[in-house]
Amino acid sequence: MKSYKGKVANKNEIVKKRSQDRSEETRKKILKTAAMCFSNKSYDRTSVANICELAGVSKGAFFYHFPTKKSVFLILLDNWLKELDASIEEIIKTSKDIPEALLRMTGIIKIVTNSSGGQLPLFLQFWSEASHDEDIWQATVSHYKKYQKYFSKVLDRGMKEGSIKKIDSKIASNVIVSFAVGLLLQELIDTDREDWDMISKEGFKIILDSIKR
Amino acid sequence: MKSYKGKVANKNEIVKKRSQDRSEETRKKILKTAAMCFSNKSYDRTSVANICELAGVSKGAFFYHFPTKKSVFLILLDNWLKELDASIEEIIKTSKDIPEALLRMTGIIKIVTNSSGGQLPLFLQFWSEASHDEDIWQATVSHYKKYQKYFSKVLDRGMKEGSIKKIDSKIASNVIVSFAVGLLLQELIDTDREDWDMISKEGFKIILDSIKR
Amino acid sequence: MKSYKGKVANKNEIVKKRSQDRSEETRKKILKTAAMCFSNKSYDRTSVANICELAGVSKGAFFYHFPTKKSVFLILLDNWLKELDASIEEIIKTSKDIPEALLRMTGIIKIVTNSSGGQLPLFLQFWSEASHDEDIWQATVSHYKKYQKYFSKVLDRGMKEGSIKKIDSKIASNVIVSFAVGLLLQELIDTDREDWDMISKEGFKIILDSIKR
Amino acid sequence: MKSYKGKVANKNEIVKKRSQDRSEETRKKILKTAAMCFSNKSYDRTSVANICELAGVSKGAFFYHFPTKKSVFLILLDNWLKELDASIEEIIKTSKDIPEALLRMTGIIKIVTNSSGGQLPLFLQFWSEASHDEDIWQATVSHYKKYQKYFSKVLDRGMKEGSIKKIDSKIASNVIVSFAVGLLLQELIDTDREDWDMISKEGFKIILDSIKR
């Protein structure tokens, strides 16, 4: 009796596991496809049907995994911000001198670009939606402010260190973030150009020159 | 006889003028309301019905004045870019020294903000649509490249003048534009903050410090 | 004084005449353009705006001359039927022997084709609308029945004459009309073919062979 | 175990079947209602909303089953032509002598009338649209030409058989088709008349008389 039950349980578990795998796979597929669509066609112009068709799943599946279209968008946003957080944290941690850390931020553009799975336009979507939707605004702005503060602190540390001039760290961090954001925006619509890397490097150098002692 | 005719003509002209005025008024009203809606709710989420209702005109009137919703968007974009052009040109013209001109660019943010009738989010809409729509891309990018070139030339002039270091003017102009664009974007989502003016001034100063001799 | 008045009157008349001419011209232009449009695109798919644009007149002018779009259609129908009437009448009148008259009907196809200004598809439009619209049905069917009766009488005369077998003239006339109508319909959708003329001749001959003594 | 699985499979199949049935039912309902509407009010004057309301389904359901209004029209046309094909084929097959076959064509009118669910005016709609719409023209004309050829061959066979005179079979087949088409058209607008059957019989007899040896 016991063994039988055990067998059944086992089998059920295996089946469940397999089913879970399949489910997780579907989820991932939807998420990925949605990111692609939102990026290519904008959130509004992407219909749930579009996503389902490209992902090869039914609408039933979609609404089984996610309550609404918007929820998918929010999850995508969340994932992206998490990746970004991790990347930046890592840079700062692994460089000891502040100016050096800032210079390494040069690569920030690539980080942003690459997280989100190479779908840069998603960034614009997030930003764009943020100004109209409370939920998204919360998620975006809170992170963005976090970055501001983060850079502020980093600069403060640099001043203590003596490697950076005495300046208003809040304003300076804002300047840095502005430049970074601006770079992204431009890259977005001027995709042909190949020298964004150099521009970002040069720009950061210019800013650093005025900041470091 | 003459006076009579004159009167009639006058009267006719007045009437005609009134009719034209009414037409022009309607047009303006639609344009203004549309700008507001696009700014508040995004282009896609604004329906023609929305605009008409708020503007107090019928759909018949809307489609009499404009062939499509998109055309309204394009006209709005065009108007904005024209104002921007004029403002920038004026700044450069009225300041003789290049570094001074650049410093005065500080005010650029306000110009951009104001020129869209205080509807800054429209800017984001333009940018956002540009990455999905060929027509809008054309209109936006061509102008944006013009600015790049413009600043490049201004910097070149500065170098000849001797007021600016020998640098790659193309890259430097890109840095400037990037910073400006980034400022805009941030202002957009962090509307509470009051010190954007100072940040922009400070930022330009930083950039200038590295550039001028 | 008199001569002056006369001149004025003349002038007014001339002006009026000219104005009437112009008016008549506009009317004709609208009618002609409408026929073309209805023929090419079907009645429903032709908008008043279409007609006006192609005719080079304003909508104001259109609705000044005709109360509705439908009225234009009815006028066109009426003109066409009148021409058709005249043509058929003429054929019968100018041929003394009945079989000969029938044989000359061969040319009926061309008559119909030409009488609508070469716009054969209009014929289909009329027929098509007739089954849905009471007014048009009246106009069409009454004429069509007239033709039936007409042929009946002609055949009866033929029988008296001795040139035609004793048959049910009503049925025979129906056969003839059916054949004619069928020819038209086919020509309408098989416009490439060049031998409709021969087919119609041959067909009438076949029918005549069985009918004449 | 096996039986259990079997049951499950069965149950699923049954469920699936039922769902499919329901879907098919809706589809049929829409098709039938559309045929009715197109027949009563013309294709253009029938709105999708009309069809849905009468069929008792939502617009969503309509566009789930058919991509466009036109597609419904084309399917209707296709069904009708298929039925017609089958009917004609059957007549020819089941009668050994060619003249006899042709005489039995007499019933063709009824066949045409009855297929299309007794909605003869649909025939006119098809024809009418064919002259304006490439897709419909294709579908219609290809079939119509097939009939021409078919009759041609039948007549050729009759000549070999010796039951038919030596004539140009292409022209003769055209005459037959023309007569048939004309009959249809007339029946369409003169629905009161009851003797169409006799007219068609008589007409075919007349044509046959001239053709058969």
Place this chain on the structure above:
DNA sequence: ACCACCGGGACAACCCGTTCCT
């Protein structure tokens, strides 16, 4: 009388996010 401009508002086809039933 003739005609141009401006507009009204109903309605078209088609699509969308979502729910329901199985």
Place this chain on the structure above:
DNA sequence: AGGAACGGGTTGTCCCGGTGGT
């Protein structure tokens, strides 16, 4: 998780008037 259905929304078109000039 899939397939069917819902119902409201979208842009854009249409036919037609009203008002006023020539």
